[in-house]
Amino acid sequence: MTARSQLGSEEHAAEALGQLLRETGKPHFGSDADSELERLLRAVGRSSSERTPGPAWRTWSLVAAVVALVGVLGSFEWHRRQGVALTFSANGVPRHGPTAIAADSERAVDLEFSDGTVFHVEPAARLRVESSSATGARLNAASAPSLSATLQQTPTRTS
């Protein structure tokens, strides 16, 4: 007997056994079918509050959770940035602490702070950054005949 014919005969035998299960002693309602339906509907009426929430409800819960998480992370990041002192660079070169900026006679210097504020120091002018903190920076522009700045919403505090 080939494997194929053996498989066929096994299918045939299994189907015969399935038919034996299906057809021998066909079931009938122990009680009236209508009364069983009534029993189901009574049970359903009692258990309506136990139903599993649907996909739409779960989707909105997920969206709300993601929004809340993003909000919390954003808040942490905002507070973290608030607590960090302003940094600055002169023509792209990072500087630290009290620093004197002296522009060449032919070349201006752009003093850029980490909050986005940029001071344009004219050629031959001098400027001193006295200090910088999380809330602003103190600049001394006594030797700067002209100083222009591009300010952000929360500009660097200068004096």
Add this chain to the structure above:
Amino acid sequence: MLGRPEAKAARIVTFPQPRLTDAELVHAVAQGDHVALAAVWNRYVGDVRGAIHSCLGADSATDDLVQDVFLGFYRNATRLSTPSALRSYLFGIAARACAFELRTRARRFRWLRFTKTGELPDGPVAESPLDSRDSLRALRRVLERVPELPRMAFVLRYAEDLSPQEVAIALGISDAKARRAITKGRERVLALGRGEPALMAYLRTRSEDE
């Protein structure tokens, strides 16, 4: 929306069943529609009872298990991923309910035995010839010795005539796993069945028939 009558028999309205597909009924039940649930009941209660009968035989727990199947469907209707496969889904709940019932009984009768062997006599079987009843009893003994998943797959495939894909949906498993379970169930049932003289007539190969 199909309306939400109270759960009283007097207010159950005849549902226009032919106009609604299984998917539409599932959607309505998911909305809490009791009339749609009654329509699902009328459409499939016979199949569900048949599936439970295939698993347990004539059994006093059948009515309660049928209730469990439809109640389970009502509670989880919103989660059906393939509403058009409602019949398979109901068969799956029925198969799992039967498996749970058998497990519970096995634990219970380990401590409490009414007969010497622990086997209980079959309930009343309607209008079956005596040899068929012997064969059926032998087949149930065989099925009790088959692991749960292959047993459910065998019953769904060969007694309820579900396709392998429908068996997969019913049992919530992949097509490949359903095919393996069907094959394993068939092989186990046939191997164990060869030890039951009452099943010999069913196990004759086609070539022997010819």
